[in-house]
Amino acid sequence: MGVTILQQFPIENRTGPATIELLTKRISALGAVQQGHFLVDCETYSSVANLGPPRTVHVLHNSEQPASCFSILDTGTKTIPLAADGLFDLLMLKMNYFYQAKKQTKAESKGPRFEIGDFCVKLGTVTVSQNFKGILVEVEYRPCVVPGMCWELIREFMQGVLGSSVQSNPPPYLATRMQENYTPIDTIHQYLEHFTMFRKSPGMRT
Amino acid sequence: MTDLEQLQTALHSLKVLRSNVGIAFESVSNGLRADHGEDGKENKFILELQELLSTVNNNLRDVEGAVSNLSIPPGPFALGNTIYLSQEVTQERQSLYVQLVNSYKWTDKIRDYSALAGNILASNSVNKTYKTFSTTKRRKTQTSTHNVPPEVIENLITGIDRLFPDVTITASRPFVPNPVIQASLSRVLKAVIAFKGLMIEWVVVKAHSESNDLWTESRYKVFKKVTENCHAAMCHFHSPTMPELAVKSFMHWFHSYNTLFSNPCKRCGNYLYSNLPPTWRDLRTLEPYHEECK
Amino acid sequence: MWESQSAMDSLTSAVRSNIIPNQEYLLQGSILDVYVEVLLHRLRGLCDNVDSGPESFNDHELCFTLRGSNTSPQMAIPLRVRRALDVQDAPWQLRYVGQHELGGRNRPTLVRSSLDVACSNTIVEFLTELGCRIDFEYIARGYMFRKGRMKITVSKIFKMVANKPGESVEPISQSYLVELSVLAPSGQNAIAEDMRIFAEQLKPLVELEKIDYKRLIHVP
Numbered sequence: 001m002g003v004t005i006l007q008q009f010p011i012e013n014r015t016g017p018a019t020i021e022l023l024t025k026r027i028s029a030l031g032a033v034q035q036g037h038f039l040v041d042c043e044t045y046s047s048v049a050n051l052g053p054p055r056t057v058h059v060l061h062n063s064e065q066p067a068s069c070f071s072i073l074d075t076g077t078k079t080i081p082l083a084a085d086g087l088f089d090l091l092m093l094k095m096n097y098f099y100q101a102k103k104q105t106k107a108e109s110k111g112p113r114f115e116i117g118d119f120c121v122k123l124g125t126v127t128v129s130q131n132f133k134g135i136l137v138e139v140e141y142r143p144c145v146v147p148g149m150c151w152e153l154i155r156e157f158m159q160g161v162l163g164s165s166v167q168s169n170p171p172p173y174l175a176t177r178m179q180e181n182y183t184p185i186d187t188i189h190q191y192l193e194h195f196t197m198f199r200k201s202p203g204m205r206t
Numbered sequence: 207m208t209d210l211e212q213l214q215t216a217l218h219s220l221k222v223l224r225s226n227v228g229i230a231f232e233s234v235s236n237g238l239r240a241d242h243g244e245d246g247k248e249n250k251f252i253l254e255l256q257e258l259l260s261t262v263n264n265n266l267r268d269v270e271g272a273v274s275n276l277s278i279p280p281g282p283f284a285l286g287n288t289i290y291l292s293q294e295v296t297q298e299r300q301s302l303y304v305q306l307v308n309s310y311k312w313t314d315k316i317r318d319y320s321a322l323a324g325n326i327l328a329s330n331s332v333n334k335t336y337k338t339f340s341t342t343k344r345r346k347t348q349t350s351t352h353n354v355p356p357e358v359i360e361n362l363i364t365g366i367d368r369l370f371p372d373v374t375i376t377a378s379r380p381f382v383p384n385p386v387i388q389a390s391l392s393r394v395l396k397a398v399i400a401f402k403g404l405m406i407e408w409v410v411v412k413a414h415s416e417s418n419d420l421w422t423e424s425r426y427k428v429f430k431k432v433t434e435n436c437h438a439a440m441c442h443f444h445s446p447t448m449p450e451l452a453v454k455s456f457m458h459w460f461h462s463y464n465t466l467f468s469n470p471c472k473r474c475g476n477y478l479y480s481n482l483p484p485t486w487r488d489l490r491t492l493e494p495y496h497e498e499c500k
Numbered sequence: 501m502w503e504s505q506s507a508m509d510s511l512t513s514a515v516r517s518n519i520i521p522n523q524e525y526l527l528q529g530s531i532l533d534v535y536v537e538v539l540l541h542r543l544r545g546l547c548d549n550v551d552s553g554p555e556s557f558n559d560h561e562l563c564f565t566l567r568g569s570n571t572s573p574q575m576a577i578p579l580r581v582r583r584a585l586d587v588q589d590a591p592w593q594l595r596y597v598g599q600h601e602l603g604g605r606n607r608p609t610l611v612r613s614s615l616d617v618a619c620s621n622t623i624v625e626f627l628t629e630l631g632c633r634i635d636f637e638y639i640a641r642g643y644m645f646r647k648g649r650m651k652i653t654v655s656k657i658f659k660m661v662a663n664k665p666g667e668s669v670e671p672i673s674q675s676y677l678v679e680l681s682v683l684a685p686s687g688q689n690a691i692a693e694d695m696r697i698f699a700e701q702l703k704p705l706v707e708l709e710k711i712d713y714k715r716l717i718h719v720p
Contacts, residue, residue, distance in 0.1 A: 009288040033618055047631065050568035051569075051631045055629065055630065055631065061506065068629075069507065071626070080629055081620075081622055084594065084617050086507060086511060086614055087617045090511070090520070090522070090614055091594070091617060094615070097571075098566055098577070099630075104709065117482060118426050118427050118428050142395070142465045142468075143413050143429060145414070145415075146393050146467075148468075149467040150467040152468065152477055153467055153468075159482070185620075302543070
């Protein structure tokens with residue numbers, strides 16, 4: 001498990017599949033080899049009225065950690081992350097009297113997964129309840145666990161693949177945690193931030 | 207009482223038999239010796255062997271005789287006081303349980319091992335070994351770097367540990383004078399270093415999440431490259447006359463990898479070249495270079 | 501093209517093929533402190549992990565319930581969090597334990613639905629903010645044995661005098677709690693019979709029974 005940077009790739013006036021194809025071509029030209037597919041999904045539950053102040057639980061899965069289930073509880077004032085076994089989903093179902101899944105909000109990012117050197121690149125097509133929303137590119141540098149050490153290196157790599165769309169600063173979520181050890185839940189946090197933005201944004205043509 | 211005497215005789219003749227069988231086998235495995243002389247040595251050897259075998263034959267006859275004199279014990283064996291063991295239930299008075307489990311395991315293991323040994327020996331019984339020839343070879347005299355008291359190495363390792371605050375060292379000693387140390391370089395990487403006396407014998411560089419095994423290389427390309435470069439540096443710094451200095455210089459050089467991911471190449475100014483960070487450190491200036499740029 | 505199957509899909513198919521261990525078969529009993537050594541000795545003889553000796557544990561358990569302001573007690577969800585005090589790096593254990601079924605006379609053990617989930621150490625804060633209220637907490641120290649799929653624990657329950665575990669604790673009784681349990685997918689009733697036979701072997705040191713909590717609560 002290494003440091004992962006997630007960023008949106010502008011689709012400009014292309015369609016989703018055309019953008020994925022463009023990026024696939026670019027990265028294959030650099031010598032990347034496709035290693036299967038990946039999927040990150042997110043379901044959001046909100047608390048019922050008689051449980052007091054409203055709270056939201058986001059439950060996410062990442063195919064990179066197939067036996068785990070990640071949850072992020074948002075109370076409005078703070079967020080509490082939780083990494084658990086896959087059976088946590090069943091527990092969530094037990095709680096459906098208190099926490100109910102929001103309609104039309106199931107978000108997903110899925111697509112091909114590439115390996116190139118020690119990097120792992122994932123080109124994700126994002127959908128919110130089956131509607132296409134955009135493209136998310138995930139770049140992981142696996143040998144390093146401290147974001148502060150390898151941010152510049154990852155940025156250089158991303159610029160090579162994605163060109164000028166790469167930000168010069170790390171994602172806001174990571175910026176405050178640059179010297180901490182990176183864990184899978186940090187990737188989940190980044191996905192949730194993007195999913196939340198996509199849910200608010202209007203739909204796009206596919 | 208006569209029973210017991212007969213048993214003693216039988217055991218004694220069995221011992222004699224085993225000893226003479228041993229002598230016969232030894233003679234066979236040694237083959238022709240110098241004292242057989244030159245002329246007719248084969249005949250002399252065969253005669254000697256015949257003599258030995260006939261002794262064995264006689265001994266075997268003795269054993270058979272002694273065994274046939276033994277009487278079969280009537281009924282089950284009397285176990286003496288041990289039969290009361292099963293009736294003793296309070297735990298304080300018989301702390302036998304652990305010992306029983308252990309001795310059971312022992313016998314079980316002995317059975318396994320002897321079965322294995324039997325198989326191996328059975329398949330190799332006809333091979334002759336001429337050990338006498340190998341002793342003529344002179345052993346190489348050992349150099350002083352190999353053979354040093356453990357305290358000296360101990361001091362060296364603690365010295366290195368103190369020298370660099372961001373290198374933490376844990377040592378294990380599978381073979382006493384030759385420690386294997388794990389040197390973690392802050393949160394960047396760790397190296398498993400095997401010593402032979404004061405000499406660095408082997409280095410493997412890995413990620414912190416990987417095992418401390420000395421024989422498997424890292425799954426990451428960058429650490430494989432760094433391992434290769436460590437081997438080069440290990441040879442470069444090696445000095446038979448000043449072994450301590452060699453280790454210290456190596457560690458000093460190794461320490462410069464704490465910027466493995468965070469410093470760009472001195473020549474091309476980039477972080478990456480063919481998807482690897484600068485994995486080479488100059489041996490003198492410790493500056494980072496890509497392998498292709500150095 | 502191979503489509504990545506979502507985690508929820510694979511979980512649903514696991515539920516459907518009934519391979520998720522969600523039923524706990526349970527028998528309980530107790531033994532006085534003075535005789536516990538004899539029981540441990542007996543268990544060492546009967547169980548699988550004899551050569552390494554009994555495995556000791558020192559756990560802190562917190563019991564929560566999730567309920568709203570006007571929900572009936574039947575709807576409330578009991579959740580337990582357990583963590584090892586002696587192994588700091590071990591994951592924490594979150595556990596849902598449902599209503600138990602006593603069953604008739606011919607059912608040898610208690611059966612209750614149960615979900616065991618290993619999780620990170622943020623679980624207590626997570627549950628608190630989720631709306632769970634803590635009912636009680638205790639420390640359990642003792643030994644764990646196993647025999648095939650069966651788990652046998654012999655533990656002493658302590659209450660915490662100060663609110664921090666490990667500081668000062670006080671035993672709640674002069675006896676040890678003995679539990680024999682198996683976590684299995686539903687419908688595997690054969691295991692209950694194995695448990696009955698095993699419990700039989702511990703008599704008369706300890707009588708393992710189906711304990712009906714409801715009866716205990718309603719005692720005046």
